[in-house]
Amino acid sequence: MSLSPLIIEDAVRRALSEDLGHGHDITSQSTIPADADGVARIVAREHGVLAGLVPGLTAFTFTDPDFDIQIEKQDGDFLEDGDVIATIEGPARALLTAERTCLNFMTHLSGIATLSAQFVQAIDGTKAKIACTRKTLPGLRAFQKYAVKVGGGMNHRFGLDDAILIKDNHIALAGGIAAALDAAKNSAGHMVKIEIEVDTLGQLEEVLSHGGADIVMLDNFSNENLKEAVQRIDGALITEASGGVNLGTVRAIAETGVDIISVGALTHSAPALDLGLDIDV
Amino acid sequence: MSLSPLIIEDAVRRALSEDLGHGHDITSQSTIPADADGVARIVAREHGVLAGLVPGLTAFTFTDPDFDIQIEKQDGDFLEDGDVIATIEGPARALLTAERTCLNFMTHLSGIATLSAQFVQAIDGTKAKIACTRKTLPGLRAFQKYAVKVGGGMNHRFGLDDAILIKDNHIALAGGIAAALDAAKNSAGHMVKIEIEVDTLGQLEEVLSHGGADIVMLDNFSNENLKEAVQRIDGALITEASGGVNLGTVRAIAETGVDIISVGALTHSAPALDLGLDIDV
Amino acid sequence: MSLSPLIIEDAVRRALSEDLGHGHDITSQSTIPADADGVARIVAREHGVLAGLVPGLTAFTFTDPDFDIQIEKQDGDFLEDGDVIATIEGPARALLTAERTCLNFMTHLSGIATLSAQFVQAIDGTKAKIACTRKTLPGLRAFQKYAVKVGGGMNHRFGLDDAILIKDNHIALAGGIAAALDAAKNSAGHMVKIEIEVDTLGQLEEVLSHGGADIVMLDNFSNENLKEAVQRIDGALITEASGGVNLGTVRAIAETGVDIISVGALTHSAPALDLGLDIDV
Amino acid sequence: MSLSPLIIEDAVRRALSEDLGHGHDITSQSTIPADADGVARIVAREHGVLAGLVPGLTAFTFTDPDFDIQIEKQDGDFLEDGDVIATIEGPARALLTAERTCLNFMTHLSGIATLSAQFVQAIDGTKAKIACTRKTLPGLRAFQKYAVKVGGGMNHRFGLDDAILIKDNHIALAGGIAAALDAAKNSAGHMVKIEIEVDTLGQLEEVLSHGGADIVMLDNFSNENLKEAVQRIDGALITEASGGVNLGTVRAIAETGVDIISVGALTHSAPALDLGLDIDV
Amino acid sequence: MSLSPLIIEDAVRRALSEDLGHGHDITSQSTIPADADGVARIVAREHGVLAGLVPGLTAFTFTDPDFDIQIEKQDGDFLEDGDVIATIEGPARALLTAERTCLNFMTHLSGIATLSAQFVQAIDGTKAKIACTRKTLPGLRAFQKYAVKVGGGMNHRFGLDDAILIKDNHIALAGGIAAALDAAKNSAGHMVKIEIEVDTLGQLEEVLSHGGADIVMLDNFSNENLKEAVQRIDGALITEASGGVNLGTVRAIAETGVDIISVGALTHSAPALDLGLDIDV
């Protein structure tokens, strides 16, 4: 799966402009001869999963169209410390101007892909899948969700518009689970899935008996209750566990038999993967 | 220090649009009566430093201009688990539509402010200051740098345009330290500071003997070398230590006597601070 | 259901700018005294269903914030010839400047709502629902889909991103129905519905025997074949009829028992509803 | 006459982004191999006049720069059912991603060109010309006016800024025909034409005796009155008939001798021309 | 005549963002207490004609919505040294942040209005009018043309789209004057005026004998030739003199009897009018 070039180009243009501020890289312009060329290698400084190659490289081509780029690794590849991801050859000023914007995309998105892969690895052998949430950083959602997928995770809703997720407050305001499900069913088109959050096994019973949901989110359930819920549902709905998920707890949650485990930290708290640019001059 | 409303409004508009996708919150629109009102409290679920109150609240006012908002905490305030940050009263549909965008700004920026405060606290009593870098997330630099400052940190360059930072590659391409400093001095306006990176004590000597720099970045120096460098410089230049800084190493670095310690992790790897929205319906 | 103010404001700003070109209404500015006031009534000149009231009125408030607006009809209301939709009182120059932009939104969207209502009326008493398609006019999709809903229709996919619709070409390129369904299932998140197009009863059998689809689009089926398909499917999948649908054929199609009938003409060929602005000066 | 590439590119970028929503075509990405190629032919499914070739094809080149495109028909060409308009060869995923955006431009604009050509044909042999109005769809005016011209029609004003059209309300607010004409004349630059609307033969006399107008719009005149007005004016002003124009009435109106007949339906109510994409895979 | 608020707001937002760069006024934020208020008076430091009041004041209201503004002079008013144009009371930080953006609009536009008024004054008593050209500064055309009008001048074409101006190169490429006029006449709508440039009296004869033009531009004619041309034309066309016009030559040109004198310098070379901001703190 790949992002549209339109979205990538818009974000890279915005990021370069943010770094250029009033319009020029005063260090490179003053210290580097206009006709100097250089060769840069993007290298991994720790192991992890690569994501963000295309936006990263676009930072170079938007700064100067004349770069000669050799790609060595693709998004989704596992990186070892020292691996060369790509080699970029061309005007030295532009190399240094684009460096930080390139790395800011790649280190962040690779950080997300790497953390996602760690969660996926942690539940290896269970039937559960790791999903991201809408707890993303402003302006970066499409990129972050893409990186989760690159890391082996699954995408939950992309926004408020593409699926229905009825939470506790919606239920309260709608006048109860049955009323909320009916209202959603009535309004949703046939291409829209409906998920509903429940906080107790009692609520789960209401959902099951009323019908109309495709997925049930079991929010902050203990592992025992998760297990009981999964047995009670018995495949009638897709099950999603959420709340209190981290690398220490995720395997036990997966072993309760839930289908999906959603993890906000994938997109709101993933540390950057350490990548750098080595330049030969 | 506060961000311009123009920058805040543009970012919040973009973030809301990202969440709304094709243009509506199908869950709230279908399950909540159009005339229902609600009261929401933004609450801390762990302790930390608040940052991002204004963009967070703007998510509500951009979704519906009729909210009645009571502010209880300001950016920079220390939060305890359970503290109420603000109370928002108004149309229930809009409350739920804006919730996630609000929290995405506030949890991320408060995460940065909190991490910054931890670094500042770790070097308490030394004369050093904690500074952020240009290792920021694409599109969020102004917000992230603001949050560092809210947490007690200091801002380094905002971009490639507002100060000169001569790094190893610039030196090599310029033909050495003296040539790079001369070129920079020659081109820079009188309002621009010049910093130069050195990797060895030998390079430092060159910088000192040639003159022309305002700040020297001591990159990946051992603490012994840092100490020796500080003594050798003796106040002639501002000193900045960079490389290998974390909460475990930062105090010893500060105790070498450097003026500034720059920390990329403040903006590229700060975990979100846990904040939530409690809604009474 | 209502559109986000962000989407409405952006579109109205764009439409007014399009009409103002180099920046002013030279007729009103030259012929009308700067301090003249006026009262305008938006009136129906034929019967139909109102849609687009908010973007229409926003054209006035964006031209001058001081208008006093009285709303008489809401989106979804049935209009008779002569009905007053809203009364707008304020600066006469701005009234005439905003008039055409207001009407261009309201006549087009009301035209779509009216045509949608005619299709819905034509199948009254059957269990089928009328849905729109992605055959929309560039830049107006969110508004057009909203108008279909106002007219009693249902929304299909909003874009390429929010649901999977496997068409004949996808099937061919994927290597057959089974391969396409497996690939889609494998890639889609749990919040994404999968629809597949079939052109023959034979293909339908493959879909049913393989599983994995939520909806089946019966494309250009004769009414006999539609009926047979519906019986064969027997509720296992949602059924959608498409192709050759118009006001003359739609009832017979609905009576075959399909769940959904999708109609491209709702958004690509709806004639405008005749509305006008009567001004008292 | 052709539209500026800047306007075309902006509109196509916007339309593709509208269809891609959160950023990807999940069906093509999941079901079609990344390296599959395909050949698509844009074909006419009914006869009409082609318009919108360039924006339509730009949808493909903006999705993937590597398409090989063969153009068979040009804007303004008359199409028969089955005619191939262009052949597009390249990456299969991108072919299917861009298909709908391409067709949405071409079917809408060809619909307008075709309807325009029908009106032009209907008055063949008279000296009248068919003109469009400002009753266009928001955001599409430049494209729609271009399509009218492709169909043989003529463009009226493009906006409020490029010519003066004094309507009944302007007259009333200005204090009468003479005052309105004087004010317009006084304010308008020498490059601006002045048109004035009259509703009666009496008003026409005022316009003629006062002078200062270049064109007179005879609004909702009966054909007898139109004829009388044309004789009375006798070439002193350009004459434009408006109101109640359709394919059934237009010829009789043209035969009254008016110069211009303006038709709002060309741009607010033209049905799409049926075009499709045949793909060989 | 006034500019649309949409155009003003967009330009002011852009100008403020340009001045704020990475997003804040570091001087005002650091030196002025957050709760300090101030009163500023915009004053004339030389005499001239005011233009640009609205964009200038918008710089304040976009920086802080809480300003209390008293307007003393209007666009078009003649200013004496020391005149107070407006008084602005409110938050001191925002006063100083917006100051320069306000003045940059007002001093530039007042400079244009003042220069325009000088040209108008210079030909007082003749029947000629002073017009601007398309020789404007990128991004500022609508504002500059507005300022010309405020100063008593007249607007020529606003762009390439709103009138036809056939220059020497068009004539050559079209195959001569007659061919160019025919082609233009054939393509132009009835709302479009046609001007043609001639460089000799011989060319003028061709224009007159062929017909089809509304205005003739007499380019770089000597005053004798202008006089002869005016007599020869005798009111059949509007006459425009262009080339070599300055405050020293304009009166003699006007006295040749031409209708319009176009002056590029009004918009490409007008010096700023000296205005300042006096602040009481």
Next chain:
Amino acid sequence: MSLSPLIIEDAVRRALSEDLGHGHDITSQSTIPADADGVARIVAREHGVLAGLVPGLTAFTFTDPDFDIQIEKQDGDFLEDGDVIATIEGPARALLTAERTCLNFMTHLSGIATLSAQFVQAIDGTKAKIACTRKTLPGLRAFQKYAVKVGGGMNHRFGLDDAILIKDNHIALAGGIAAALDAAKNSAGHMVKIEIEVDTLGQLEEVLSHGGADIVMLDNFSNENLKEAVQRIDGALITEASGGVNLGTVRAIAETGVDIISVGALTHSAPALDLGLDIDV
């Protein structure tokens, strides 16, 4: 030093769109055959310094990508009347469409570079440097500051964000010179320079005795006082003279020994340099 292509492309796109208005050059489209080619030479019509070559030429390449461009002069080159700057060969329609936008950039920026060079020349042999200010035209600051540098001048602050300049009003609001300097020092990062304006020799003593400033602006000092101030400062601070600077006064000011002389007129009042486009058809 060169501007980022991102900034240039955005400004040129905006300028072309401004000139194209509703989207087409009606003169060129109607009078010039679609397949006609032409050759244009950009030529100097008076002597001066070239600036703005790249944005100027971009106007052509954005109108048609197929131009063949030969560059004869570079930014910073001194032009004599008649010098050919560049030759552009390609589609004749596009040549004429882009002509004015190209020249509007180049004549304005060359005008600034030429005026800057005149100021630099006027102080030749002194140690002073000429600097521009923030008195720039809205939306053109980066271009104007670039042109000043091309002309041999120096850039002052680019905006409110990249350096601190404490003026009289800041001092008053901060509670005096010492308080203002302390506040600025306290808030500014280590990469930010601090300048303070003084109006008297007495204020200068306060600045010197308190410390904390890098630059002092001597505002509206007499030349005697400038000389005394320079001696008193004796290299402890960079000195900048401002106020009342013109080509007649600048040399005497420079001879007082100040380091920097700032001149608002460079960017707010530079007349255009006369350049033209000669076309062979």
